[in-house]
Amino acid sequence: MSKLLEVPVIDIARFRSGDEDDRRAVAREVDRACTDIGFLIIDGHGVDPALIERTRAVSREFFDLPEAEKRRVARPRVDVSRGYTGLEDESVARSRDASATQGDLNESLMIGPVDRPDEAYATAPAAGQHFAANIWPQRPAALQPVWTEYYRAMGDLAATIMRIFALALDLDEHYFDDKIDRHISRLRLRNYPAQAEAPKPGQIRAGAHSDYGSLTILCTEDKPGGLQVCNAAGEWVDVPIVPGTFIINIGDLMARWSNDRWVSTLHRVVNPPAGAGGAARRLSIVFFHNPNYDARIECLPNCAGDGEPPRYPPTTSGEHLRSMFVTTQNAAAGQQA
Ligand SMILES: O=C(O)CCC(=O)C(=O)O
Numbered sequence: 001m002s003k004l005l006e007v008p009v010i011d012i013a014r015f016r017s018g019d020e021d022d023r024r025a026v027a028r029e030v031d032r033a034c035t036d037i038g039f040l041i042i043d044g045h046g047v048d049p050a051l052i053e054r055t056r057a058v059s060r061e062f063f064d065l066p067e068a069e070k071r072r073v074a075r076p077r078v079d080v081s082r083g084y085t086g087l088e089d090e091s092v093a094r095s096r097d098a099s100a101t102q103g104d105l106n107e108s109l110m111i112g113p114v115d116r117p118d119e120a121y122a123t124a125p126a127a128g129q130h131f132a133a134n135i136w137p138q139r140p141a142a143l144q145p146v147w148t149e150y151y152r153a154m155g156d157l158a159a160t161i162m163r164i165f166a167l168a169l170d171l172d173e174h175y176f177d178d179k180i181d182r183h184i185s186r187l188r189l190r191n192y193p194a195q196a197e198a199p200k201p202g203q204i205r206a207g208a209h210s211d212y213g214s215l216t217i218l219c220t221e222d223k224p225g226g227l228q229v230c231n232a233a234g235e236w237v238d239v240p241i242v243p244g245t246f247i248i249n250i251g252d253l254m255a256r257w258s259n260d261r262w263v264s265t266l267h268r269v270v271n272p273p274a275g276a277g278g279a280a281r282r283l284s285i286v287f288f289h290n291p292n293y294d295a296r297i298e299c300l301p302n303c304a305g306d307g308e309p310p311r312y313p314p315t316t317s318g319e320h321l322r323s324m325f326v327t328t329q330n331a332a333a334g335q336q337a
């Protein structure tokens with residue numbers, strides 16, 4: 001079978017409520033998408049569209065506030081991935097290429113876990129800053145409750161997807177359950193403003209990068225200047241926007257777990273064409289699902305074999321993520337990690 005070169009749409013309702021054959025059929029489709037392109041679009045996910053709309057509305061309201069007010073909830077340190085990051089303060093491409101210095105043309109606000117596990121676990125030395133307190137803006141007042149609800153909904157959806165992943169990797173469906181039950185995921189809203197001035201040479205909305213964690217759940221909108229992925233033929237292809245769906249991609253930890261059977265694909269967000277005007281403003285709701293900080297990330301038992309040794313040294317979710325967070329921040333460059 002030739003490789004998929006475009007991102008496929010997969011209906012996961014058949015996994016959520018189907019019989020054994022349906023569930024395995026979904027897992028096979030997902031395995032192919034993760035092997036060939038690392039991205040898929042999911043339909044039939046069961047998330048309430050009204051919750052998505054409310055999340056979008058409160059977030060847009062936040063980004064419309066004056067810059068000085070947004071800076072009041074600024075990200076405090078490079079290793080604390082919470083709060084507001086301004087336009088050009090970050091270069092995600094640096095996660096893969098140390099020489100990439102152009103600031104990304106988006107601003108963002110992010111939170112981490114909204115439900116704290118027991119205190120000893122949350123404050124253990126290995127927990128680092130992964131359970132740092134969230135930094136909530138005062139306005140809009142509805143942002144905290146709405147984002148909290150959205151974060152929980154994404155945690156549940158990610159748990160379902162991780163079960164599909166387990167089946168797709170020929171593991172017990174519940175293999176990942178105890179590795180994600182205290183997940184250190186982040187919810188990040190990215191606002192890509194319309195571009196009144198031409199970007200600098202080489203500067204785009206989000207530079208080429210792969211995501212760092214287990215999987216990402218993206219809800220975006222159909223605007224000029226969108227998401228592209230680099231397929232197995234080395235071509236940048238647009239990810240289609242299908243109303244009512246989420247875009248899912250696997251992150252580096254899933255690639256490491258599967259010993260590169262699955263690909264953590266390079267992707268980027270390109271600029272709108274010159275003259276696109278105000279219509280080019282784009283808002284993405286990005287949920288980065290990350291396993292428990294102490295989850296060991298090492299080649300899965302069935303992903304290595306004769307002639308196929310493990311390609312990566314073992315690490316933990318917490319350590320891998322910390323090292324990626326600190327390499328991509330411009331505003332805080334030079335600050336201690
Ligand atoms: O906004 C998008 O479409 C993608 C953003 C992204 O890749 C990221 O935040 O990691």
Ligand SMILES: [Fe+2]
Nearest residue numbers: 209210211267
């Ligand atoms: Fe990304």
